[in-house]
Amino acid sequence: MKKNAGNVPEHPMENLLRMDRIPHIWCSTCGIGTAVSCFIQALQNFDYPLDKIAVVSGIGCSGRIAGYIKLDSFHTTHGRAIPFATGLKLANPELKVIVFSGDGDLVSIGGNHLIHAARRNMDITVFCVNNFIYAMTGGQCAPTTPTDANSSTSPYGNFDHPFNIPLLVGSCGATYVARWTALHIRRLTRSMQEALEKPGFSFVEIIAPCSTLYARRNRLGTGLDLMKFYHDNSVIQHGAPLESLDIQFQKKIIVGKFIDKKRPTFLEAWDQYLGKKLGDKFISAEKGIRAA
Amino acid sequence: MQYWRKPLDADRIQIPHGEIHIVRDRCKGCGFCVEYCPKDVLELSSQFNIKGYHPPEAVNADACVHCQLCELLCPEFAIFVTLKEEEQTVEG
Numbered sequence A: 001m002k003k004n005a006g007n008v009p010e011h012p013m014e015n016l017l018r019m020d021r022i023p024h025i026w027c028s029t030c031g032i033g034t035a036v037s038c039f040i041q042a043l044q045n046f047d048y049p050l051d052k053i054a055v056v057s058g059i060g061c062s063g064r065i066a067g068y069i070k071l072d073s074f075h076t077t078h079g080r081a082i083p084f085a086t087g088l089k090l091a092n093p094e095l096k097v098i099v100f101s102g103d104g105d106l107v108s109i110g111g112n113h114l115i116h117a118a119r120r121n122m123d124i125t126v127f128c129v130n131n132f133i134y135a136m137t138g139g140q141c142a143p144t145t146p147t148d149a150n151s152s153t154s155p156y157g158n159f160d161h162p163f164n165i166p167l168l169v170g171s172c173g174a175t176y177v178a179r180w181t182a183l184h185i186r187r188l189t190r191s192m193q194e195a196l197e198k199p200g201f202s203f204v205e206i207i208a209p210c211s212t213l214y215a216r217r218n219r220l221g222t223g224l225d226l227m228k229f230y231h232d233n234s235v236i237q238h239g240a241p242l243e244s245l246d247i248q249f250q251k252k253i254i255v256g257k258f259i260d261k262k263r264p265t266f267l268e269a270w271d272q273y274l275g276k277k278l279g280d281k282f283i284s285a286e287k288g289i290r291a292a
Numbered sequence B: 001m002q003y004w005r006k007p008l009d010a011d012r013i014q015i016p017h018g019e020i021h022i023v024r025d026r027c028k029g030c031g032f033c034v035e036y037c038p039k040d041v042l043e044l045s046s047q048f049n050i051k052g053y054h055p056p057e058a059v060n061a062d063a064c065v066h067c068q069l070c071e072l073l074c075p076e077f078a079i080f081v082t083l084k085e086e087e088q089t090v091e092g
């Protein structure tokens, strides 16, 4: 058995992890680690040169993901993972750019970037860990916190209506939209791989337990109890109408693949449209980027 | 394992066996692997690791069928399974 520096057996995912930073900071029974493990498995199945893959995260517990993955990775400012990834992709279209961050970062603070990247069909893959709360900052209410759920800024329960994230990105034009929980490891891995292979804006929402803040504040037990809850209450419904995907506090969660379609990506649309308009004067996006 | 109806190719199927490796000091004792192992191979041990958590131990190691569920489910990269050598050489 191959042993690593600390004389412990070498885990098969170590080639894609920055082992000097492991153990990671996530709490016991937090679901983010499982999402990362599925992601690494998907990367190992995905046939693409590793030096052409970049991972970008924002801020928050899930924002630490990029720092643990041994690829070109970047930890951006809060909410700005998608614009940073957009720049990466446009400056070097050969790169496979992956954004892996949390709901507070992508849907709340970076919400505007999310909808515009989906609208433009920017050729990036977004994995969003949704744990229903701003975890790292102390469990404040997020735009993804279900109505009725307790958070540190909604001590009597949340009266607000949360985002239905698949509906949000789907209606803006994403080409691939799926949702799984951290317990659906095999399906999540397959879905991540499909999203990586899909040209255009692909999006996977991963419902994951936050044991320390969401589960504790709402007296739901540990992350393991939430995993058991997902086991009993998630319903797989591929192609379910996006309007039906609202999440209610401790009610059934519909998971599955909801959108898988084709649409010209940002760079393809650029080429098609401007090629027609400019005729001889036209320089394709790729050529223009190379020349610059 | 008990079947409701014996699969027609049951005599031709080779059940793989796995060998479990646990990186004890990396574990945070979440118990995901113990809960979801389909063959109930694992149990939380009564001993502490360096961080003060109870890592799992394989109490029923022979029952492991190399499904690698614990490996993918573990949030800490602290458990993995390899296919047992002798199984690879047996003719299928």
Ligand code: SF4
Pocket (backbone or CB within 6 Å): A025, A026, A027, A029, A030, A031, A032, A061, A131, A135, A136, A209, A210, A211, A212, A213, A214
């Ligand atoms: S605070 Fe919540 S989301 Fe953050 S690491 Fe702990 S359990 Fe995970």
